[in-house]
Amino acid sequence: MESILSLQNVHKKLGKKLAVNGVSLDVYPGEIYGFLGPNGAGKTTTIRMITGLTKITSGDIRIADASITSDYKSAIQHVGTIVENPELYPYLTAEKNLLHFARMSKNVTKEDIDSRLKLVRLDHVRNQKVRKFSLGMKQRLGIAQALIHRPKVLILDEPTNGLDPAGVREMRDYLRKVAKEEGVAIFISSHLLAEIELICDRFAIIQEGKLVQVERVSDEDRPEEMNRYQLEVSDLAKAHKLAVREFPKLVIHEKENWLHIKAAKEQVGQLIMFLTSQGVMVYQSVREKQTLEDRFLQATERGVS
Ligand SMILES: Nc1ncnc2c1ncn2[C@@H]1O[C@H](COP(=O)(O)OP(=O)(O)OP(=O)(O)O)[C@@H](O)[C@H]1O
Ligand SMILES: [Mg+2]
Structure with missing residues (x-):
């Protein structure tokens, strides 16, 4: 599948500082992509480049294969976004706000407005003035507004703030729902891990302008991935000795009657077969689940060093 949003070695210099330093990533239709990083990491600067609010110093951003630099009009028509805070008119109703916004783009129908109000569950208050809305309701209306022209990509900078x-x-x-049913690609920045874990399919971590890691949120069972395992064995001392001799590369230690290793799935299988063949019984093998927080801390430590 072709990516719908592609950042290619993007740099942004702000004053003397490289706020964004060689970021490359691809976002595919129907996926929710998290852009995670601490304060000052370069998230907003990146988003301002994607949405054409600030120029790219070097590199390129392509949206539906149009360059935001050289083909701005074709690129930007596929983008929906909320700039800073949703730009809403407090003295207009929810529906009138959307109608007003719809006039700025071509071919928006009454049905589009209805379907957007339903999507963000504001159809029952469509005739209420926005001035009476809670922050959450305003945020929802902002998203309805960003989606009104049926963009292929939705860009949101810390949308859950507050x-x-x-x-x-x-x-x-x-x-x-919009990602799945309409194939909209959604790019969300956040400094909150838990939030990214809940909302996104994949995420990248940015730190001091650089991407340090790109991962899937779901802890997939890829056979080549290294994980920590604990094996409960009948004879720990013997198992340890055998394992160190035959599989020296797996980080191994003994703890509380368990053999601790770091290995790919297949290697665990081989180790178990080997131990069994040498007369050591393996009662159970448990994979330690790594939390997103562990992975985040690991990634950012690596980024600093
Ligand atoms: N106009 C500017 N001139 C100089 N430096 C700037 C300017 N705007 C931002 N910066 C710097 O660029 C870096 C990236 O800022 P950016 O706002 O993109 O971070 P962020 O990841 O969005 O942070 P936050 O989580 O606080 O929103 C920061 O170090 C910031 O101080
Ligand atoms: Mg920001």
């Missing part, structure tokens, strides 16, 4: 857990959950539900 939302309560129920608000975050609702947002996840309707973002999932």
